[in-house]
Amino acid sequence: MSFYGWAPYVPVAERRAKAQKQLEKMRKKGLKVEPVLLSGRKIAASFWGKGWCDHMESFSDYANRLPRGRTYVRNGSVCHLEIQSGGIKAIVSGSQLYNVSITITPLVKKKWDAVKCSCTGRIGSLIDLLRGRLDRGVMEVVAHRKDGLFPLPGEMKFDCDCPDWAGMCKHVAAVLYGVGARLDHSPEMLFLLRGVNHEELVDVSAAVTEVAKAGTSRRRIAATGIADVFGIDMAEAGETVSGAAAVIPAEKSSPPARQPQIKTAPAKPRGRKKSTAVAPFPDPVTGDAIYAWRSSLGETQAVFAARIGITAASISQWEKRGKAAIGMQPRTLSQLVKAWELTH
Numbered sequence: 001m002s003f004y005g006w007a008p009y010v011p012v013a014e015r016r017a018k019a020q021k022q023l024e025k026m027r028k029k030g031l032k033v034e035p036v037l038l039s040g041r042k043i044a045a046s047f048w049g050k051g052w053c054d055h056m057e058s059f060s061d062y063a064n065r066l067p068r069g070r071t072y073v074r075n076g077s078v079c080h081l082e083i084q085s086g087g088i089k090a091i092v093s094g095s096q097l098y099n100v101s102i103t104i105t106p107l108v109k110k111k112w113d114a115v116k117c118s119c120t121g122r123i124g125s126l127i128d129l130l131r132g133r134l135d136r137g138v139m140e141v142v143a144h145r146k147d148g149l150f151p152l153p154g155e156m157k158f159d160c161d162c163p164d165w166a167g168m169c170k171h172v173a174a175v176l177y178g179v180g181a182r183l184d185h186s187p188e189m190l191f192l193l194r195g196v197n198h199e200e201l202v203d204v205s206a207a208v209t210e211v212a213k214a215g216t217s218r219r220r221i222a223a224t225g226i227a228d229v230f231g232i233d234m235a236e237a238g239e240t241v242s243g244a245a246a247v248i249p250a251e252k253s254s255p256p257a258r259q260p261q262i263k264t265a266p267a268k269p270r271g272r273k274k275s276t277a278v279a280p281f282p283d284p285v286t287g288d289a290i291y292a293w294r295s296s297l298g299e300t301q302a303v304f305a306a307r308i309g310i311t312a313a314s315i316s317q318w319e320k321r322g323k324a325a326i327g328m329q330p331r332t333l334s335q336l337v338k339a340w341e342l343t344h
Helices: 011-030 046-055 066-074 108-118 126-131 136-142 170-185 188-194 199-213 226-230 239-247 250-264 289-298 302-307 312-319 332-342
Strands: 078-084 087-093 097-104 158-159
Touching: 011 078, 011 087, 011 097, 046 170, 066 170, 078 170, 087 170, 097 170, 108 136, 126 302, 158 170, 170 188, 289 302, 289 312, 289 332, 302 312, 302 332
Parallel strands: none
Antiparallel strands: 078 087, 087 097, 097 158
């Protein structure tokens, strides 16, 4: 019996059960399955997630297909969604599992430079930027329909292995809404998708901080470090291991090994000024404390950053905090404490 390229209707519950069996096989083969799961009917609620969805809905060419996509993403049919630099890979459950690929052109340098220039001096903090706590002017810049960070129709290429010949099938539409849901929780993925370096946003914040330090009344940037804002450690793969081995010379690593000798023979000091007792770890950790610590070791920001396992940009932003406390991820704080014990 012919269906003219269309498969017969399969109930949602049956599709889900079949999809789970197939996904389980993929998991065993090494695929890290990342489904889009919604907590309610609302697909996206944050500035970035809702902004993405609103942007897609603003194009009349997509009007006929997007509603079906909303239904699919709401009933959990987007079984896997992975955002990469310049593209999106997804698996959507229909009559069978369909593979969806969306290629997105990187944001052109001229647009990116314009966004950075327009936002300079108008962002309260990098945390505010990613959480969507922006003034109306900045919102208009980053979410501008033509010149903002969201892609235009001509910058997106859709591909799905379903039998629908339409430029945007319902599976592609579901993935587009799935991206909006993902941006609710991981707004940094938008920068990855558009192929722009998020560390350049730190430079924008640093520029405003310098103006604030010069004595203006402008609110100072809360430069807590891009790693803390994104909830990740930004050291490149292998950087922590190789960097740490390169920056901890023998004479700096030897004092901890000789401490037992100093304790057993206190009457015969070896002429070292360092006390055998570990100095208390700064509480709170401030920019001035980080600067004083690094300076006492005679290390550059890059070398000190490798010792901790983060980027030099983060150290630079920390030190710019001055007497203000630095907020950071628990893992980063733990690395700092360990490094402190090795160098004091």
